[in-house]
Amino acid sequence: MTAQASASGALPVTDAGPDPALASTLAPALAAQGVGVVIDGATLLDGVDFDARPGEVHALIGPNGAGKSTLLGVLAGDRPAASGSVQVEGRPIGSWRLRELARTRAVLLQQHDVxxxxxxxxxxxxxxxxxxxxxxxxxxxxxxxxxxxxxxxxxxxxxxxxxxxxxxxxxxxxxxxxxxxAPTLLLDEPTAALDLRHQEDVLRIARARSRSGDTVVVVLHDLNLAAAYADRITLLAGGRVVASGSPDAVLTGERISEVYGQPVEVIPHPRTGAPLILPLR
Incomplete structure (x- = not known):
C-alpha cells in the first residue's frame, strides 16, 4: 500500500484513505477560541472553542437556536465575533484577503435562493x-x-x-x-430539503472529500446522519459547547434527552455499531 498526496495537499493518505490516527495529530484547518457573538443584546455564542482537522467530517448539532449556523458563519469569516479568535490554516481569519479565503474554504448556506x-x-x-x-x-x-x-x-x-x-x-x-x-468545506444543513437518497449522497460526498484529505464541517439536524458519517461531533446548546468528541462519546441517551427536551434511547446500529437515536414515543 503506497502513500500519496491528498487532493488538497494537506494530508498524506494511503490507498485506503487517510490514516485516522495521523489525521488526529494534524494542525487544525479551522480553529476558534473563546468565540462570542452578541446581536441586539442576545448572546448567540458564548466562549466557544472549536477545531476541525484535515481528513475528518466534523458535525455541528444542537436544537434550534443553539448557535450552529452562527458558529459556521464565524468560521467562514462571514460573521464577525465580538470576542475570541478564529484561525484558518494557522492564520488569523482577518488577515486573509477575500479571494484568497475563497480559495481555501467553500461555504454552503442554509438559504440558497436564486x-x-x-x-x-x-x-x-x-x-x-x-x-x-x-x-x-x-x-x-x-x-x-x-x-x-x-x-x-x-x-x-x-x-x-x-x-x-x-x-x-x-x-x-x-x-x-x-x-x-477549496480544501475546507463548510456546509449548513445540506440535507434539509433532500429526499432519503440524496441525503445519503451528500454525506457520502462529504466523507469522500474528508478521506481525500479535505476538512468538512457540516451542520446537521438529523442525529442519525451525524452518528453515521461524522468522525467528530460538537453539540451546542444555548450558544455554548455541551460536548465534543466521537459520536459514541457525544451521543448518549441522557445527554441528548436533556439537551433536546425529548426522551430518547440510544442503541448501537445492528450492522455498523454507530449510535442510533430513537425518540421514546
Missing part, C-alpha cells in the same frame, strides 16, 4: 470565480462537470434555477460549492 434566471450551468460555474486569472482555470470544465454529476444535476444543466424544486436547488447550490475545489 431569484434571477441563471441556468444551473451558470450557477455551478460561479464556484470557479475565485480561481479566475490563475492557472487553476484550466480545471474549470472538469471540476464543473464532476460537481454536476456528483450532485445528480447534470440533466438539469440548461434549466433556470427558479424553475427547480427545493431539493434540486439545494443540490445545485452544493454543486457550486464542490466546483470551488
Amino acid at each position: 431569484f434571477f434566471p441563471f441556468t444551473v450551468g451558470e450557477v455551478v460555474a460561479m464556484g470557479r470565480a475565485p480561481w479566475r486569472g490563475t492557472s487553476a482555470e484550466d480545471d474549470d470544465e472538469r471540476l464543473i462537470a464532476a460537481a454536476l454529476v456528483q450532485t445528480d444535476v447534470a440533466h438539469l444543466l440548461g434549466r433556470t434555477v427558479p424553475s427547480l424544486s427545493g431539493g434540486e436547488r439545494a443540490r445545485v447550490a452544493l454543486a457550486r460549492v464542490l466546483a470551488q475545489a
Whole structure:
C-alpha cells in the first residue's frame, strides 16, 4: 500500500484513505477560541472553542437556536465575533484577503435562493470565480462537470434555477460549492430539503472529500446522519459547547434527552455499531 498526496495537499493518505490516527495529530484547518457573538443584546455564542482537522467530517448539532449556523458563519469569516479568535490554516481569519479565503474554504448556506434566471450551468460555474486569472482555470470544465454529476444535476444543466424544486436547488447550490475545489468545506444543513437518497449522497460526498484529505464541517439536524458519517461531533446548546468528541462519546441517551427536551434511547446500529437515536414515543 503506497502513500500519496491528498487532493488538497494537506494530508498524506494511503490507498485506503487517510490514516485516522495521523489525521488526529494534524494542525487544525479551522480553529476558534473563546468565540462570542452578541446581536441586539442576545448572546448567540458564548466562549466557544472549536477545531476541525484535515481528513475528518466534523458535525455541528444542537436544537434550534443553539448557535450552529452562527458558529459556521464565524468560521467562514462571514460573521464577525465580538470576542475570541478564529484561525484558518494557522492564520488569523482577518488577515486573509477575500479571494484568497475563497480559495481555501467553500461555504454552503442554509438559504440558497436564486431569484434571477441563471441556468444551473451558470450557477455551478460561479464556484470557479475565485480561481479566475490563475492557472487553476484550466480545471474549470472538469471540476464543473464532476460537481454536476456528483450532485445528480447534470440533466438539469440548461434549466433556470427558479424553475427547480427545493431539493434540486439545494443540490445545485452544493454543486457550486464542490466546483470551488477549496480544501475546507463548510456546509449548513445540506440535507434539509433532500429526499432519503440524496441525503445519503451528500454525506457520502462529504466523507469522500474528508478521506481525500479535505476538512468538512457540516451542520446537521438529523442525529442519525451525524452518528453515521461524522468522525467528530460538537453539540451546542444555548450558544455554548455541551460536548465534543466521537459520536459514541457525544451521543448518549441522557445527554441528548436533556439537551433536546425529548426522551430518547440510544442503541448501537445492528450492522455498523454507530449510535442510533430513537425518540421514546
